[in-house]
Amino acid sequence: MPKFLMFTTLGPDGAATLREKPERVKEVNSEVEALGVKVLEQYVLLGPYDFCNVLEAPDETTMAKVALILGSRGTVKTVTMAAIPVDEYIAALRDSAG
Numbered sequence: 001m002p003k004f005l006m007f008t009t010l011g012p013d014g015a016a017t018l019r020e021k022p023e024r025v026k027e028v029n030s031e032v033e034a035l036g037v038k039v040l041e042q043y044v045l046l047g048p049y050d051f052c053n054v055l056e057a058p059d060e061t062t063m064a065k066v067a068l069i070l071g072s073r074g075t076v077k078t079v080t081m082a083a084i085p086v087d088e089y090i091a092a093l094r095d096s097a098g
Contacts, residue, residue: 001056003040003083004063007049014075025051028070037066054083 010018017024029039032055041054057063060082067080 006053008051
């Protein structure tokens with residue numbers, strides 16, 4: 001299944017929610033999984049983004065739907081990128097070198 005990296009920045013309301021209820025992070029993970037996207041790993045970041053999630057989704061459309069739903073709440077902004085495992089990439093390059 002395709003993998004994606006989702007970088008998340010909290011808005012003021014999102015930060016306030018986490019300060020009051022830190023377990024909200026895990027609740028959102030459950031909501032994401034109910035939409036058909038599996039949370040493989042999650043990291044808190046220092047820098048321009050607050051979180052990085054490694055996600056697995058059936059396809060880009062499902063991932064785009066999840067990103068839109070999360071962003072439409074107004075508590076976070078996301079940047080999502082497809083992630084291709086290096087071994088798959090190398091194999092594809094070898095196949096195309098023909």
